Amino acid sequence: MPCTTILVGKNASNNGSTLIARNDDNGTGRFDIKKFAVVLPSMQPSVYHSVLSHVEIPLPANPMRYTSVPNIEPEAKQRGLWAASGINAANVAMTATETITTNPRVLAADPLVEYVPAANGQPEKAGGIGEEDIVVLVLPYIQSAREGVKRLGMLLEQYGTYENNGIAFSDHDEIWYLETVGGHHWIARRLPDDCYSVIANEFSIDFFDLEDAVTTQKNFMASPDIQEFVEANHLNLSKGKFSARLAFGSHTDSDHVYNTPRVWYGQRYFNPSSFSASANDLVKGPASDTLAWCLQPENKITVEDVKYVLSSTYQGTPYSVFSGGPQSGLFRPIGINRTIFVSIAELRNDVPAPISAVEWIAFGSNVYNTIVPVYTNINTVPAYLSNTTMTVNTNNFYWSSRLIAALADAHHDQEIIYIERYQEVVDSKARALMLEGEKAFHAGDNAVDFCDAQNQKICAMVQKETDDLLYQVLFTASMLMKNGYARADN
Template structure:
């Protein structure tokens, strides 16, 4: 049976369709718009590996950070986007997730886990949609009958895998047996290895172990070139027919006598859209490995009435998936902010002045950056820096996700109303209470729509806040590494997560209210500057207390909840449980866990 869902269809249009340059005037403007980034440990100031992804779907689309508990009797995974089904072979692992609101997925709470870390320290970033060429599609089409896809990737990998390699092998086996319903790239990592997994066609796939001396940038382009040794099983895993199938079907491509995976399966150069290439050019410039206009690419105009941007780029020849950046001391702040790049220093492709589409667009819905300390205990090796809104005007919150069993109540759970996403007057209509999800969304809306008067001050303040979170997390991390056992680490992880989220919420909520007051007054003779921002010293007037609260003997203060609101929430949870049927909802410490009933 084939499953379809209107919201998922839109998601795939937003992040999963390529259009041809030759037919640019005839095709819709919805093009691939997510961006995946990797930076090896030899290229960073702290010797850590960084990777992550921005999801690009729409200007106001709420996402939810939460925890899926372990299931001792296993889980059965099913999908709305395809007929995929899989039953665990044993108990599953606890993991964090970033999911969509159930109202957008037929009231299902398991949709599109996207990013997280499980209790074994395995992290996953999903999904970067790509495209295959017509010959690959004809020979081995994707299947919505049984194929796994972005709805389930992260849930299956994190729920079932004790190592990154296990995750790669499991996903590969599922594609061998059931196929995929879309072409995608995923990153799976642990404290020792980082793997880039690519679903090439319906049943063909490849996974490459990423080295420490390279960087990677991919804005949804399926034919970025790479050289790989298919016989090196230590560093490359793949489907059995990756070369034999296209060779038999007559579309295998070879470069200098060697089988070329990207060229064989990836779309033609003319099929990658101008707004994908503009983001590739912007990203390469951000990482100080710029392409040259005229030599490497041309600036082109998108004159369609419904174009998402008016200016883009088209390259002269296919570009590499891996490259060497212009320096080797990238820091945490720079890696987090890379997802907000808007081509500020690229002549003709500056999204702020030239009408180009950007990596950091107003359509970002969620951005995650994983910081991996290789060789460290997997419980604490990976820090998840999580943004639940557009990257340009947002803050990434540090989370020790492998240990988390509790989530800050300032993260709105999946029962919060989706209605505020559709609010058009954000100045006069406030977001749901105590919601960092919606506070960041509203900040982005107001700063983006009032760029001339608000953008500079808001961005400067959020950058200062981000730097304080990074600096104070170093203090928290010292205590985390010194903690004597898993129990002590878990307690600290829960407390630190709550303290970081609360401090971020309090600062951002205060600024949002000042933005609303400024815009209501209507006097734009001076640009907006948050009262808590010290412009002379580029810092906060009053520092956050994240580290102090995380390491104190006192509990982190939680928001007051009105009794009436609590009763309404309980009723809503009961209704959700009745609607879903297969889900029991358990309230813990102001957040919600969703546990499947045992069959």
């Protein structure tokens, strides 16, 4: 999946929360149909069956409840669930995955584990695990972000993977980011608490402490044999400190159009005094190959900042998709038409733990949608988020968001004022409902009932505001149809 990920440490966010976020972008020519769901322990299988790779994996007993953003039926039968992102009952979040790349030296030494169908009298050969599978295999069984890395690492070592991916984990204290290396190897790095990271479809971790990864594992973890793997296959290309990006990543000219500009724009937003807008700047411009994996932001980062960057079309630069200038559309935007949802997992440290986990959700192209805060300590999900159907209808958030985007994009300059008002109104009203409810929450209250009720209130407001916006966007688009005529004939 061609996605964009943002990680924000607890000392880099405005309220002391950890934030992990990802745009889930479809490949060209497909739009997965999604819903927001909660998976209760009774719904989790005891043996997992992968649709794409046909691998079967026995699962531990006693899974936890967790949220997810799966494909709906019958889409799930064709390609699997693709649970994508979620937060579990222990307030541990993960998002999976950021599709990344590696190089032929790595793949030759540790090939991907690909599915081989039955042929010529030979039985099929199961493949490894991939984006379709990872959330279901890991999230219900982990009590911390660090445990998430270790469980996924164990699964990769045992079953392998058929694709290269990056996966983020968070809890109230830590954020970890894992990248797969070939078919069975992996590395993971802890995000410093005062830093953020923007990741865009490339092997992104730069400095990596191999010694720490195989000893204390304070800030780095990896496959147990990672040092031997690097040495045996002459993967270390660094003259100084070991760079995982150089060792395990790839380098193509297309990165400078498709990938690095997205990282550059995010770093430009969070560190505006440090970054050039010139495509010719090979050190700090959009074509740079050396943009840092993480940086300290110039200011504290909010959920709204994360959403803004994940909606980016390079506004404020010569590369803006909507500018019409000579460099317009030069780079692949972050806020692309193929985004099917965005999730921002916020684990707050300034409210009671039972009501602290919130997953901000939006569907469709981020330029035209709005994020909705959803408490995740829940047993039910409001119908507006969960009742997505294969048939287009406006009774759910998924299809309403997709319709608004498709109508508004054709008349962006005329429609964007209504979109921006909608985004501000929904955000303000949702936060007001959260504040009002949380002030009335007491230690002895039933947290699950509270979170279920809060979500219903928020979604009722969002549905009304979204319906109103859809009416306005449809009206404006109708007035601007090419077969319009100004003569009054009523």
